[in-house]
């Protein structure tokens with residue numbers, strides 16, 4: 001069994017640790033958050049991710065997966081160290097590398113034998129070289145090591161599935177042998193493996209996220225135009241998506257992208273470009289369009305409801321997307337704050353996001369379920385497309401509301417059906433009103 005250390009037990013690190021242990025490796029996962037490690041030792045998951053708990057339990061029971069706060073314990077005897085700590089947004093939009101720096105320093109101090117250090121965190125182009133410098137200047141004795149970039153592409157909500165069935169593995173290193181050894185670890189996953197240099201691997205991650213974000217902003221721009229001209233963006237997307245040159249993915253109009261990756265990664269890429277004197281005008285437009293989504297949604301609620309002061313508004317969904325508890329840069333939180341600032345009485349319901357949201361917005365009232373949220377509401381706003389919201393008893397919802405207004409930020413309902421149920425329904429980019437007539441002038 002190969003020993004692998006994983007540094008940082010968040011969404012990426014925990015899935016990586018569980019995944020590699022499930023492939024038969026001996027994995028020690030480390031975090032500086034003692035509570036997190038204490039919980040994991042007792043089988044308590046620090047995050048909500050479908051299938052994760054079972055996988056952690058199974059591999060911990062088999063003795064292949066352990067948790068620690070000790071760098072010495074994790075790194076000693078390991079062949080590989082995966083760094084999977086956070087790289088949040090810095091003050092000027094750059095990626096903040098303080099966690100990567102401290103992880104690299106701690107690894108350097110703890111290493112006792114040759115090591116392949118694998119960077120899983122999303123880091124600016126050039127960071128691999130910088131990490132190598134940190135290791136070289138911090139280690140006590142001169143021990144050979146190599147740095148390999150192995151960017152992570154998993155999606156929260158289907159992270160286990162994505163780990164086990166990656167579309168590709170990207171590896172970048174100046175040391176071909178080290179990259180080859182990391183490739184061997186990934187062979188059981190039977191995905192194409194792209195081996196390149198460090199900087200190119202780091203760039204592949206940013207370019208991939210920026211491209212997906214661009215698709216989302218593109219369809220949102222089309223949605224705005226659809227709204228003005230009386231076309232239906234959902235059908236436009238279907239019609240476009242069958243074209244194999246386009247494909248159907250990341251073309252859903254709505255509240256725009258959020259979460260812990262796209263917003264900060266697009267910003268960081270633009271920052272890298274600007275620092276080198278380039279003008280990343282497409283990325284700038286992608287960000288501007290995305291920033292506008294939340295404002296436009298609140299505007300749509302205002303147009304439908306009138307003055308928001310004193311209006312009772314229920315938000316269905318808080319997390320930035322379904323099947324995760326991640327609230328980082330979630331559009332719903334921004335929308336809640338804006339509605340509250342306008343004097344609305346806002347309540348929310350989310351299947352898993354409420355405890356986290358209550359900490360971030362203490363004044364936000366929570367409901368027990370979608371039906372109690374609907375009771376007495378002047379409007380419901382769909383912020384996250386959880387499956388359970390697609391199955392609601394809509395007649396019951398309508399009867400519980402004081403006014404049957406639904407603003408659907410995720411286009412989960414059919415406008416014609418909603419109008420038959422008696423709702424005043426507003427989707428995104430669906431240029432017709434409740435009577436099926438275009439809403440354009």
Ligand SMILES: NC(=O)c1ccc[n+]([C@@H]2O[C@H](COP(=O)([O-])OP(=O)(O)OC[C@H]3O[C@@H](n4cnc5c(N)ncnc54)[C@H](O)[C@@H]3O)[C@@H](O)[C@H]2O)c1
Pocket residue numbers: 007008009010011012013030031032033036084085086087099102103120121122123152153154155156260261
């Ligand atoms: N979350 C995603 O969907 C996703 C997908 C692809 C890539 N990424 C990238 O992966 C990286 C990690 O993201 P995440 O969402 O898992 O972050 P996270 O915030 O969920 O987890 C980071 C963990 O690192 C720990 N940590 C911080 N400093 C440490 C240190 N010095 N030593 C040990 N542990 C330390 C934190 O306590 C935390 O548990 C980021 O660069 C992110 O951009 C994330």
